[in-house]
Amino acid sequence: MFDYFTGVVKDLGPNTVVLETGGIGYEFTASRFCINNLKLEDTVKLYSYLNVYEGGMGLFGFYSKEEKAMFLRLISISGIAAKGAIGILSGLSLNELCVAIVGGDAKALSGIKGVGKKTAERIVLELRDKLGEEFSIGADVAGGFVKGDVGEEAILALMALGFTKQESLNALKRVDTNGKTVEEIIKAALKRG
Secondary structure (H helix, E strand, O other): OOOEEEEEEEEEOOOEEEEEEOOEEEEEEEOHHHHHOOOOOOEEEEEEEEEEEOOEEEEEEEOOHHHHHHHHHHHOOOOOOHHHHHHHHHHOOHHHHHHHHHOOOHHHHHOOOOOOHHHHHHHHHHHHHHHHHHHOOHHHHHOOOOOHHHHHHHHHHHHHOOOOHHHHHHHHHOOOOOOOOHHHHHHHHHHHO
16 A cells, blocks of 8 residues: 655654654654664655554555565565564564575574574575575576685675675675585675775
8 A cells, every 4th residue: 555655753762763745743663774764854765564463554664665575575484474573573683684684594593583483484484495596596506606605605794794696696606615614605605806
């Protein structure tokens, strides 16, 4: 119903933002990372989601389209409500969350307050392939640029850090990935990049 609101930030709480637009103050529930990107009296664009549920409704705000897209993916999973999804987005940065999901790291997800082991495993199970397809690196990995799951995870991690797919592939071409962990590969790629 509402894609975004543009207005002036009038109040910031631990998990809320009040945005004044057209003389009306709208209160949004938002992630810690969204709130940390905002300053009082700045004019900003907040992407939004209107959650209608039995007994009421609430507005949720997001700093970027990507954060909103991840929120929508999370609430599509059975058992994850809107406030739970905001909690997940507050527990890890968007990049860290993508890397954890695509890398199958349920342990990192279960470290988020309110996310148990089963929920973390369900998030990985339901979103891993969807996010992996968005990054669409499988053909390049299979084509010989980078071999194995570790190389693929390293590419995804570099992409989550802001590198393009091609920049990530080029960086990893110059790194020996044999017998190295994802972390070691990423460090070596960043040094040579």
